[in-house]
Amino acid sequence: MILFLAGTSDARELAVKLKQKGYELIATVVTDSAASSLQQQGIPYHVGRLSVQQMTELISDKQVQVIIDASHPYAEEASKTAMAAAQENGIPYIRYERPTQEFVDPLVTEVETYEEAAQLATTHVGTIMLTTGSKTLAIFTAKLLGQENIRVVCRMLPNKENMEKCDALGVIQRDIIAIQGPFSKELNTALYKQYDTTLVITKESGKVGSVDEKMEAALELGIPVILIKRPKIHYANKCTSFEEVQEKLGGIINGKYEL
Numbered sequence: 001m002i003l004f005l006a007g008t009s010d011a012r013e014l015a016v017k018l019k020q021k022g023y024e025l026i027a028t029v030v031t032d033s034a035a036s037s038l039q040q041q042g043i044p045y046h047v048g049r050l051s052v053q054q055m056t057e058l059i060s061d062k063q064v065q066v067i068i069d070a071s072h073p074y075a076e077e078a079s080k081t082a083m084a085a086a087q088e089n090g091i092p093y094i095r096y097e098r099p100t101q102e103f104v105d106p107l108v109t110e111v112e113t114y115e116e117a118a119q120l121a122t123t124h125v126g127t128i129m130l131t132t133g134s135k136t137l138a139i140f141t142a143k144l145l146g147q148e149n150i151r152v153v154c155r156m157l158p159n160k161e162n163m164e165k166c167d168a169l170g171v172i173q174r175d176i177i178a179i180q181g182p183f184s185k186e187l188n189t190a191l192y193k194q195y196d197t198t199l200v201i202t203k204e205s206g207k208v209g210s211v212d213e214k215m216e217a218a219l220e221l222g223i224p225v226i227l228i229k230r231p232k233i234h235y236a237n238k239c240t241s242f243e244e245v246q247e248k249l250g251g252i253i254n255g256k257y258e259l
Contacts, residue, residue: 001026002249003055003064005082006034006045009182011070014096014242016041018068023249026062033159033180049078055085064089066252068245069235070096074203076231083235092252095235096245100204103215107224117201117226118143124224126198127151129191131214132228133203134162140201141169153177153195188217201226 002025006012012034015027019041027045029035038045046058058064067086071078079095086093111117114136121128122143130140134156144152154171156162158178166176177191192200200218204227218225239245 001062001064003028003059003062003067003082005067005069005071005078006038007071007075007078008073008098009037010098011096012037014068014070014245015043017242018246018249019043021246025068026058026064028058031159033157050081052081052084052088055081056089059085059089059091064091066092066094066249068094068096068249073097073230076233079233079235093237094245094248094252095238096242097235097238097240099240100230101212103225103227105219107219107222108215108227109224110227110229112229114139114228117228120226121199121201122147122150124199125149127153127196128199128201129153129155129195129197131155131200131202133157134165137165137171138169141171145170151175153197155179155191183213185213185217188214189221192217192221192223197221197223199224199226201228203228204230 002018002023004015004025004027006015006027006029015025015038018025025043027038027043028050029038029045029047030049032047035045035047050058067082069079069082083093109120111120114132118140128144128150130152137154140152144150152171153175154166155177157180163176163178200214200223202214202225215225237248239248
């Protein structure tokens with residue numbers, strides 16, 4: 001049995017491929033929407049974040065033999081929890097993560113943290129398109145809302161919790177784009193033009209997260225971008241393709257690897 005942390009759309013695609021190859025797995029997700037896509041494929045799942053203790057209980061209950069961590073590149077705590085649970089229970093851990101992308105352009109400024117991005121954005125004048133999601137929204141609203149000559153437009157998933165968070169943080173309705181991606185470059189371009197965007201703040205999520213379409217559209221329009229780099233975590237067994245995951249998994253099952 002595999003405990004599979006399915007934090008992205010391509011992660012869920014990987015889970016389906018493993019199931020098709022005959023592997024038993026139980027997936028963990030943090031949203032009902034993600035759970036629905038797994039349910040359609042007949043993959044058992046748990047909705048909600050887990051502590052190390054809760055993950056350990058799940059490992060024991062389901063007789064889990066390996067953890068595949070395909071959580072979002074920015075879900076730092078989920079990865080740390082999975083690694084700790086694997087170590088505590090003496091089972092192998094495999095990390096799947098989208099390949100990183102390099103952008104070399106004078107319009108692109110790379111930063112290490114959300115706080116650094118928010119602070120840098122305070123020096124800007126115009127409309128900021130924030131595409132970093134709701135989890136860290138408060139970091140940006142605390143710094144940017146109410147600043148003279150700055151408008152913050154927030155693009156995020158269209159769920160009730162996100163709308164409530166926007167309301168609580170003072171983001172008005174006309175400054176919310178509630179939409180689910182991924183998005184084409186053309187749609188990004190249209191949104192940037194519609195809102196007269198003069199700065200984009202985004203994360204280095206990778207190809208499936210459509211960061212390239214966001215970046216390409218912005219750069220073609222001459223819009224500066226603040227790019228938040230991925231958290232620096234050391235993964236013992238990191239894979240950037242489905243094939244790598246399957247190779248390592250096969251090695252574990254056949255006793256070739258001691259991970």
